[in-house]
Amino acid sequence: MSDEVAVLTVRVDRSICAGHALCAMRAPEVYELDAEGFCASDGRQVSAVLRQKAELGARICPEAAITLEEIG
Numbered sequence: 151m152s153d154e155v156a157v158l159t160v161r162v163d164r165s166i167c168a169g170h171a172l173c174a175m176r177a178p179e180v181y182e183l184d185a186e187g188f189c190a191s192d193g194r195q196v197s198a199v200l201r202q203k204a205e206l207g208a209r210i211c212p213e214a215a216i217t218l219e220e221i222g
Contacts, residue, residue: 154197154198154199155197155198156195156196156197156221157196157197157198157201157220157221157222158195158196158201158204158218158219158220158221159193159194159195159196159218159219159221160180160181160191160192160193160194160195160196160204160208160216160218161192161193161216161217161218161219162189162190162191162192162215162216163215163216163217164188164189164192164215166213166214166215167188167189167211167213167215168212168213168215169183169186169187169188169189170211170212170213171183171187171189172207172210172211172212173189173191173207173208173210173211173216174189174207176203176206176207176210177200177203177204177206177207179200179203180194180196180200180203180204180207181207181216182194189211189215189216195221196218204218205218
């Protein structure tokens with residue numbers, strides 16, 4: 151992350167992620183995939199600049215495997 155202050159932490163429940171990759175397709179600035187195509191962004195901190203992208207990726211997940219935690 152750049153000099154922006156983190157406002158969210160991405161949490162991915164890998165036990166329910168099915169690897170649809172919709173999060174990464176809609177918000178590649180926030181969500182990365184591992185070699186098998188599953189979301190590998192668990193613990194990533196997101197700045198206010200990318201907040202809307204993070205929220206979009208979490209909303210679009212069919213399994214609701216992504217949650218966002220407010221920092222502070």
